[in-house]
Amino acid sequence: MLTANDPNRKSWLNVPLDSDFPIQNIPFGVFIPYEDDATTIGTRIGNTAIDLSALHQYGYLDGLKLPEDVFLQDTLNDFITLGRPTWRAMRNRIAELFDEKNNELRQSEEHCKHILYGLHEVQMLMPVFIQDYTDFYSSREHAENVGTMFRGKENALMPNWLHLPVGYHGRSSSIVISGEPLHRPKGQRKPKDADAPVFGPSQQMDFELEMAFITTDGKALGERIEVQEAEDYIFGMVLFNDWSARDIQAWEYVPLGPFLGKNFGSSISAWVVTLDALEPFRTYSPEQKPAPLDYLKSEGKKTFDIELEVLIKPEGQEESKVCHSNFKYLYWNISQQLAHHTVNGCNVNAGDMMASGTISGPTEDSYGSMLELSWRGSKPVALKGSGSRTFIEDMDTVIMRGHCKKEGIRIGFGEVSAQVLPAL
Numbered sequence: 510m511l512t513a514n515d516p517n518r519k520s521w522l523n524v525p526l527d528s529d530f531p532i533q534n535i536p537f538g539v540f541i542p543y544e545d546d547a548t549t550i551g552t553r554i555g556n557t558a559i560d561l562s563a564l565h566q567y568g569y570l571d572g573l574k575l576p577e578d579v580f581l582q583d584t585l586n587d588f589i590t591l592g593r594p595t596w597r598a599m600r601n602r603i604a605e606l607f608d609e610k611n612n613e614l615r616q617s618e619e620h621c622k623h624i625l626y627g628l629h630e631v632q633m634l635m636p637v638f639i640q641d642y643t644d645f646y647s648s649r650e651h652a653e654n655v656g657t658m659f660r661g662k663e664n665a666l667m668p669n670w671l672h673l674p675v676g677y678h679g680r681s682s683s684i685v686i687s688g689e690p691l692h693r694p695k696g697q698r699k700p701k702d703a704d705a706p707v708f709g710p711s712q713q714m715d716f717e718l719e720m721a722f723i724t725t726d727g728k729a730l731g732e733r734i735e736v737q738e739a740e741d742y743i744f745g746m747v748l749f750n751d752w753s754a755r756d757i758q759a760w761e762y763v764p765l766g767p768f769l770g771k772n773f774g775s776s777i778s779a780w781v782v783t784l785d786a787l788e789p790f791r792t793y794s795p796e797q798k799p800a801p802l803d804y805l806k807s808e809g810k811k812t813f814d815i816e817l818e819v820l821i822k823p824e825g826q827e828e829s830k831v832c833h834s835n836f837k838y839l840y841w842n843i844s845q846q847l848a849h850h851t852v853n854g855c856n857v858n859a860g861d862m863m864a865s866g867t868i869s870g871p872t873e874d875s876y877g878s879m880l881e882l883s884w885r886g887s888k889p890v891a892l893k894g895s896g897s898r899t900f901i902e903d904m905d906t907v908i909m910r911g912h913c914k915k916e917g918i919r920i921g922f923g924e925v926s927a928q929v930l931p932a933l
């Protein structure tokens with residue numbers, strides 16, 4: 510039972526109007542209080558960070574029979590390994606404790622002092638140790654836009670695209686948490702009409718609006734996760750900015766795919782929102798024609814209605830919204846992605862991250878990258894106030910936000926934000 514999702518529940522903690530984090534969300538993250546040196550796993554209600562290791566030490570989670578140090582960790586990996594029934598029981602118990610009708614914790618000023626922090630009193634850290642990172646390419650609109658630009662309209666979609674969720678193995682070492690700036694990468698690019706490549710800072714720094722899911726331990730090497738059971742192996746999701754250097758990418762990607770144009774950095778949001786919290790926002794994916802092979806057949810509402818937006822904030826200027834998209838536009842859903850990933854016997858582990866691919870929608874203002882929004886640099890995108898962009902410039906901050914909303918309940922992801930610094 511997902512009692513944590515009760516839409517009528519209210520918390521004794523303050524939740525600002527239109528917060529992404531009402532008591533029905535209960536995401537998981539990792540933080541360190543500025544006045545303390547102990548990293549802890551936590552959750553969040555409104556703008557209050559809740560120290561779960563302290564909550565556990567004071568005995569408020571005794572009924573759940575959790576391993577002693579499961580929250581005194583630098584990452585969520587051990588907690589994720591405990592599996593879906595435990596994640597569920599945790600969210601239900603937290604909802605109960607912070608319900609306005611519950612005084613267990615509320616009445617103890619001493620305990621509250623050690624468990625509750627203002628968000629400004631803590632630093633968020635990477636929520637998981639990412640063992641492996643995979644990036645899919647699951648938005649038909651994005652694949653068609655990019656294909657049209659690089660190969661022409663007739664060959665926009667490769668022959669395999671409608672038959673399998675295309676993906677590649679990325680690099681996990683350079684995935685960083687929201688707020689960490691990154692440097693513009695240097696590399697090889699071949700200017701149009703030049704005979705030979707040149708080396709230097711990328712001239713086409715771009716973002717990719719994506720979301721990523723995090724898995725728990727899968728099956729033994731050689732065994733597959735079936736599409737119908739895939740969600741049991743998915744802990745939750747984050748916002749994901751898959752930074753891309755388009756000029757480096759265009760020169761290097763044949764024949765083995767993305768490499769240095771992608772692996773210099775990706776940014777994620779700090780709080781992992783569980784699939785359970787997203788349950789009320791389930792919806793259908795686009796119709797799949799031709800029907801996929803049996804191992805990819807997926808029925809029912811297997812995706813989520815998540816509103817997404819991208820904003821660019823030049824230094825000293827206000828932010829401008831450049832894109833408004835939705836997670837539900839994806840052609841291949843997360844169950845299909847995980848089923849396909851493991852169909853050959855490839856194993857997955859707790860903390861693996863699988864990103865969706867750029868999430869573009871049907872309209873020109875819903876494209877999830879500057880590559881598409883500026884149509885490879887040919888149509889500058891106007892910013893509020895003054896200026897325009899074809900790609901991202903030094904000192905620009907790119908911000909992505911996402912939330913679901915239905916019948917007065919809003920569940921969100923907060924944001925992933927990062928500033929681009931000049932090349933080193």
Ligand code: MN
Nearest residue numbers: 644717751866
């Ligand atoms: Mn990508």
